[in-house]
Amino acid sequence: MTASDWQGLLKGVPSLLGGLGINLQILLGLVTLGFLVGIVIALIQVYGPRPLATLAVGYEWFFRGVPEMVLLLLIYYGLRQFHVPITPFIAAVVALGLRSSAYQSQIFRGAIQAVGSRQMMAALSVGMTRLQAIRHVILPQALRLSIPPWSNEFSSVLKDTTLASAIGVIEVFKRARFIIGRQYGLALPAFMLVALFFLVLTYMGNWILGALERRYRIPGFEAKGTGERF
Amino acid sequence: MALLVVEDLHKRYGKEEVLRGVSFTLERGETKVIIGPSGTGKSTLLRCINRLTEPDRGRIWLNGEEITSRRTNIYKIRAQIGFVFQDFNLFTHLTALDNVRLGLIRVKRMPRREATERAMRELARVGLADKANAYPAQLSGGQQQRVSIARALAMDPKLILFDEPTSALDPELIGEVLQVMIELAEAGMTMLVVTHEMGFARSVADEIIFMEKGVIVEQGPPEVLFTNPKVPRTAEFLRKITEFYGESS
Numbered sequence: 001m002t003a004s005d006w007q008g009l010l011k012g013v014p015s016l017l018g019g020l021g022i023n024l025q026i027l028l029g030l031v032t033l034g035f036l037v038g039i040v041i042a043l044i045q046v047y048g049p050r051p052l053a054t055l056a057v058g059y060e061w062f063f064r065g066v067p068e069m070v071l072l073l074l075i076y077y078g079l080r081q082f083h084v085p086i087t088p089f090i091a092a093v094v095a096l097g098l099r100s101s102a103y104q105s106q107i108f109r110g111a112i113q114a115v116g117s118r119q120m121m122a123a124l125s126v127g128m129t130r131l132q133a134i135r136h137v138i139l140p141q142a143l144r145l146s147i148p149p150w151s152n153e154f155s156s157v158l159k160d161t162t163l164a165s166a167i168g169v170i171e172v173f174k175r176a177r178f179i180i181g182r183q184y185g186l187a188l189p190a191f192m193l194v195a196l197f198f199l200v201l202t203y204m205g206n207w208i209l210g211a212l213e214r215r216y217r218i219p220g221f222e223a224k225g226t227g228e229r230f
Numbered sequence: 231m232a233l234l235v236v237e238d239l240h241k242r243y244g245k246e247e248v249l250r251g252v253s254f255t256l257e258r259g260e261t262k263v264i265i266g267p268s269g270t271g272k273s274t275l276l277r278c279i280n281r282l283t284e285p286d287r288g289r290i291w292l293n294g295e296e297i298t299s300r301r302t303n304i305y306k307i308r309a310q311i312g313f314v315f316q317d318f319n320l321f322t323h324l325t326a327l328d329n330v331r332l333g334l335i336r337v338k339r340m341p342r343r344e345a346t347e348r349a350m351r352e353l354a355r356v357g358l359a360d361k362a363n364a365y366p367a368q369l370s371g372g373q374q375q376r377v378s379i380a381r382a383l384a385m386d387p388k389l390i391l392f393d394e395p396t397s398a399l400d401p402e403l404i405g406e407v408l409q410v411m412i413e414l415a416e417a418g419m420t421m422l423v424v425t426h427e428m429g430f431a432r433s434v435a436d437e438i439i440f441m442e443k444g445v446i447v448e449q450g451p452p453e454v455l456f457t458n459p460k461v462p463r464t465a466e467f468l469r470k471i472t473e474f475y476g477e478s479s
Contacts, residue, residue, distance in 0.1 A: 122319035126333035127309025141323045220367020
């Protein structure tokens, strides 16, 4: 790399970091949306009445089946066509969030089923309603079980935020391409920098989730320190 | 009127009719023990009584209120009926104290402090005050079952249903749970107990109900049932189970 390449790259860093901030905003939005909708879908699949549960399965099938890129374009251009004034940013959050909700719903469904119906029965037997049982007995346990598979989904959607560039969100990937457009010699270093950003974010995110998992581990369930491995 | 009245209860799972018209009553302060071979509907019967399982037919009254009526608030009823499960079913993510306290706070809407005091009293009653902060996985089976009894007691139940409370326990842990149950019976708690512990049945029960194939075959005071049953099948079952489990267990 020439001196002017280094200079160009260095000059581009603030812009890239700004772009990364947008990726993080999309991430926050899509993860929150995916989490909330995912839990509801999972609860409906496990506890809902038959027709509603079937609908929830259909929802999950659709959003897991359609390619993310297609979903992004479908929601952005589709809604625009019906004169819904949706911004690219919101479209990205909604499309990626709904897609993630389908994947997250299966994480939560598995966890809820792993908690088991006997916990529900015990909660009902002390007079709790189903909603109380879900809120105070089932979900606290299911969410704990969800953390390891959820960190997988997190790592995946973190990187998916770059897809938002396809509908015109000026996030980090798009900005890297702007830089390269101005100075072609920066193609490799700029993309490497973007890759590095995501490596660091993935590491940090998973570190936080790991800490969360340790913090909420139920005493008595940790692997015993006998030195034995099974 | 009796505290609990069960009238002509029926329950079917698919083709199999598990309960085929069960009727009995339970007076205040009375302990009745239900015995019978496995698969005869004993657990289903208990679960129908607080409608964890919906009976197909028949009626149940608790304290004069019909439980099986559609208008009944079943959650309110369940809070008045303690249930002790074979495999304890403590909430695994909560300490012993929180297990006992949860229903008080969420169902009875008791202030936290009062609920804690009450829960600690019940834990002390089953001899586990020093385990208040232990999680279920850190307790022995016998201790877990005693916590689950404390959880039932804390709700001030009119009646406690025990579904084979000692069947999942190591033999040396059975005694501590039975001891708690004996003390409860002596204190005047109304109890309906499904068990294979014949020693307990004989010494604690006011009456024994022998069930088979979804019907009550015979019921009566233990001294009558154990020494002079009217139905030959009762005698045969009692002989077999006493051979297997031993008389004094």
